[in-house]
Ligand SMILES: C=CC1=C(C)c2cc3[nH]c(cc4nc(cc5[nH]c(cc1n2)c(C)c5CCC(=O)O)C(CCC(=O)O)=C4C)c(C)c3C=C
């Protein structure tokens with residue numbers, strides 16, 4: 333085996349408050365997050381949304397210490413993975429490639445080239461595949477690869493998703509069991525999985541397998557846990573004026589409270605590290621909603637971070653990828669160029685070609701104004 337590298341992919345997050353706006357700009361400039369009918373609109377819209385959202389988002393980052401812990405934790409996971417692989421007989425360099433903030437994927441690739449890596453496993457730190465996360469990183473890497481003959485010499489493989497890995501399921505089950513055993517009625521508490529949502533159009537128009545993988549993952553974790561507690565899966569963190577996967581976490585919490593549920597054990601399911609959506613959104617916003625609705629216990633299961641069972645699971649995923657047939661970027665799910673990732677029916681009217689052009693332009697203008705109004709009018713994006 334040649335010089336081995338493992339490239340861990342993640343979303344990234346602002347290290348400090350000044351980073352929030354440019355981080356949001358990078359996120360919304362990604363056509364895998366919001367795709368508009370004209371690519372020319374992407375940058376102005378990203379600028380608009382990031383500028384409008386920055387203040388609220390900064391307030392949230394302030395509440396968790398002024399920045400995202402995602403880089404620190406992902407670096408710790410990388411180091412722990414390197415030692416675990418070493419113990420399992422594999423000397424590997426581990427790199428971090430974040431999609432929207434430092435260390436950017438491009439920085440990791442430059443280092444991989446400097447280190448003259450010959451064999452590379454590309455492992456997203458998202459257990460389930462979504463076009464908006466893993467898919468976006470793979471598409472970026474695919475573009476980088478196509479333009480770089482040196483990279484094309486590397487024997488690489490990608491791991492599209494690994495939510496069904498037995499060690500990962502065990503790590504999640506252990507973390508849940510520990511938390512369950514701390515509540516008043518461990519056998520009755522409701523296990524509440526909260527996954528990051530995506531717009532419904534990702535699933536229905538673009539064929540994103542995310543919802544299926546999340547549902548399967550929750551069911552497999554429950555099997556591993558092997559307890560008879562009731563459970564529910566809901567989706568958090570919706571952004572903007574389109575329909576996202578349902579049930580929404582806040583609505584589901586209120587419904588359970590109305591049904592008389594008193595104890596919730598909340599499991600963040602699509603994240604493997606603590607970050608703003610666990611530390612602020614779940615721990616603060618949803619806790620408040622739950623307590624207000626009459627839930628007496630709101631216990632949150634920690635993200636796996638550097639949990640040893642979880643790190644061993646990551647090492648197993650890497651070793652399996654090395655022994656399996658290599659998977660290329662092109663083999664993974666990619667939305668077609670014209671896929672609607674955002675509802676576009678609004679500008680599909682008009683009788684003649686030129687009328688259609690003008691209708692389209694007016695509709696786009698209207699759409700921008702509508703977005704602006706919705707973003708400003710609602711005052712907060714996570715509803
Ligand atoms: C599986 C994980 C994730 C999916 C799917 C996902 C889709 C998705 N996200 C946004 C918009 C935002 N996400 C933001 C932060 C954020 N998102 C994820 C993970 C997934 N996103 C993580 C790990 C983080 C946190 C990074 C950190 O700073 O700790 C944010 C910024 C937060 C904020 O402004 O409050 C936005 C915005 C969309 C639109 C989307 C799918 C289309």
Ligand SMILES: [Fe+2]
Pocket residue numbers: 528569
């Ligand atoms: Fe997100």
